[in-house]
Amino acid sequence: MLHGTFGYGREFDQFIDLNKLGGIITKGTSLKPRPGNKPPRICETPSGMLNSIGLQNPGVEYFAQNDLPWLKKFDTAIIVNACGSSIDEYVELCKILNTLDIDGVELNLSCPNVKAGCLAFGTTYEGVKEVTTAVRKVLDKPLIVKLTPNVTDITLTAKAVEDAGADAVSLINTLLGMSINIDTRKPYLANNTGGLSGPAVKPVAVRMVYQVAKAVNIPVLGMGGIVTGEDAIEFMLAGANAVSIGCGNFISPDVSINAIEGIESYMTKHKIDDINSIVGTVEMN
Amino acid sequence: MPVNVKAKLISKEQLKNDIFKFVISSKEIANIAKPGQFLEIRVSNNIDPFLRRPISIYDIDKENSSLTFIFQVKGKGTTILSQKNVGEEIDVMGPLGFGCFKLENYKNISIIGGGIGVFPLHELAKTAKQNANVNTYLGFRSKDFVLCENDFNNVSNKLVITTDDGSYGENGFAINYLTADLDKSNTDCIYACGPLPMLRAVQKLALERNIPCQLSLEERMGCGIGACLGCAVKTSSSPKDAPQYMHVCKAGPVFDAKDVEI
Numbered sequence: 001m002l003h004g005t006f007g008y009g010r011e012f013d014q015f016i017d018l019n020k021l022g023g024i025i026t027k028g029t030s031l032k033p034r035p036g037n038k039p040p041r042i043c044e045t046p047s048g049m050l051n052s053i054g055l056q057n058p059g060v061e062y063f064a065q066n067d068l069p070w071l072k073k074f075d076t077a078i079i080v081n082a083c084g085s086s087i088d089e090y091v092e093l094c095k096i097l098n099t100l101d102i103d104g105v106e107l108n109l110s111c112p113n114v115k116a117g118c119l120a121f122g123t124t125y126e127g128v129k130e131v132t133t134a135v136r137k138v139l140d141k142p143l144i145v146k147l148t149p150n151v152t153d154i155t156l157t158a159k160a161v162e163d164a165g166a167d168a169v170s171l172i173n174t175l176l177g178m179s180i181n182i183d184t185r186k187p188y189l190a191n192n193t194g195g196l197s198g199p200a201v202k203p204v205a206v207r208m209v210y211q212v213a214k215a216v217n218i219p220v221l222g223m224g225g226i227v228t229g230e231d232a233i234e235f236m237l238a239g240a241n242a243v244s245i246g247c248g249n250f251i252s253p254d255v256s257i258n259a260i261e262g263i264e265s266y267m268t269k270h271k272i273d274d275i276n277s278i279v280g281t282v283e284m285n
Numbered sequence: 286m287p288v289n290v291k292a293k294l295i296s297k298e299q300l301k302n303d304i305f306k307f308v309i310s311s312k313e314i315a316n317i318a319k320p321g322q323f324l325e326i327r328v329s330n331n332i333d334p335f336l337r338r339p340i341s342i343y344d345i346d347k348e349n350s351s352l353t354f355i356f357q358v359k360g361k362g363t364t365i366l367s368q369k370n371v372g373e374e375i376d377v378m379g380p381l382g383f384g385c386f387k388l389e390n391y392k393n394i395s396i397i398g399g400g401i402g403v404f405p406l407h408e409l410a411k412t413a414k415q416n417a418n419v420n421t422y423l424g425f426r427s428k429d430f431v432l433c434e435n436d437f438n439n440v441s442n443k444l445v446i447t448t449d450d451g452s453y454g455e456n457g458f459a460i461n462y463l464t465a466d467l468d469k470s471n472t473d474c475i476y477a478c479g480p481l482p483m484l485r486a487v488q489k490l491a492l493e494r495n496i497p498c499q500l501s502l503e504e505r506m507g508c509g510i511g512a513c514l515g516c517a518v519k520t521s522s523s524p525k526d527a528p529q530y531m532h533v534c535k536a537g538p539v540f541d542a543k544d545v546e547i
């Protein structure tokens with residue numbers, strides 16, 4: 001489950017068995033609570049959606065006291081998506097996360113919807129390396145860094161993640177987009193622009209996962225428009241070691257469970273015993 | 286707890302050129318649904334349109350395990366929905382929204398609605414009328430836009446229909462007739478759903494007169510279950526420079542008029 005779309009899991013517990021999921025990446029969590037952006041925050045687009053939530057979250061302390069104990073009831077990995085607006089803030093946050101009973105941290109250097117931070121660090125080799133290095137020093141837990149696709153060459157930022165000593169890289173976050181109401185001549189989102197996600201971005205994500213998997217030796221967590229098992233397989237063939245579902249969860253709460261079943265039927269059909277054996281096995285023309 | 290089910294469309298009626306009334310069969314949802322709650326409908330199995338459509342519940346029939354909803358065809362999603370045939374199954378998630386209409390033990394209530402915002406008020410009036418005197422005020426643009434008059438007549442002790450141009454019923458805005466009645470007699474609570482200018486006027490009226498008031502709100506939704514935090518509404522207690530938000534799909538869609546800044 002991809003950050004930002006699955007809350008802290010509670011909303012989906014009423015529909016699906018969370019124990020069946022390999023892991024949950026929480027919504028973006030910051031050192032202090034964040035109120036989020038002005039509405040409207042959501043706009044549907046062809047085969048996808050734009051969002052400008054603005055990382056609304058109750059802050060890490062609240063998460064640790066209220067959501068984490070609840071999440072721990074389930075047999076699934078808990079990865080906290082961490083966001084901040086300065087290096088100090090990322091470091092402070094990760095110091096706290098390091099003390100919690102979680103399975104890892106996904107560093108969010110790629111949210112397009114907040115003014116300071118996040119994206120500012122995420123678009124250059126130097127920026128990614130600097131913040132990842134700083135966090136690595138205080139975090140003993142597995143560290144994943146999530147990349148923005150809003151760059152010219154994503155292999156550069158991916159290399160920065162590897163060079164800074166992170167354990168894995170995840171991609172893609174949303175693509176910056178805009179949608180205009182032609183009657184009012186105003187953008188649909190109050191924030192004007194927002195992050196595009198959903199099946200519309202899948203080919204971009206698959207291409208970037210392919211490029212990154214070739215460029216680095218650390219594991220790649222692939223995401224971007226996955227709604228079926230077939231989509232997941234496509235990412236794995238491109239080089240993703242694991243995959244995550246984001247706004248596909250909005251189609252149906254059981255989309256992830258169906259995707260797991262879809263992967264299993266693909267394995268049966270193609271007589272695959274170990275799913276890891278297909279990672280990166282795309283045969284380029 | 287809400288469920289995600291395939292519910293059979295058991296009756297379909299075109300009320301106007303662009304307004305459809307659907308009755309679906311779902312024991313699971315009908316059994317637990319409350320006035321003010323809504324459904325999230327996936328109109329097709331394709332990825333376009335991508336999101337579910339949030340649609341308010343018009344009527345809950347526990348005896349026959351069915352639910353009625355009425356919707357306006359506005360875009361791609363509602364167009365596809367309007368083309369469903371009786372007998373087809375519809376992918377429905379519901380009932381959603383923790384904030385439903387609260388009836389307390391009110392004996393005298395006023396319900397005000399405008400345009401297509403009148404739909405969630407029907408189940409409210411029906412339920413409330415069992416124990417309370419229900420005065421209903423529904424405003425529409427003109428005669429051609431008047432909806433569900435007979436239904437509301439059956440669930441109200443008094444029904445006032447208004448049109449902006451006076452082409453049907455009373456002339457002017459529904460709130461004027463509500464206000465006039467408030468001058469004459471007391472109401473325990475005002476319930477409202479409709480266009481924002483109407484809701485703002487109702488909120489102002491209720492706060493000024495210190496009358497309890499519940500507003501059913503609308504905002505663009507992603508998930509409908511409180512996960513994506515898309516459908517934000519500002520809390521009235523927000524400090525000026527630090528807005529705080531609640532979410533229509535989770536804390537709402539019905540809010541105490543004192544709690545929200547709209």
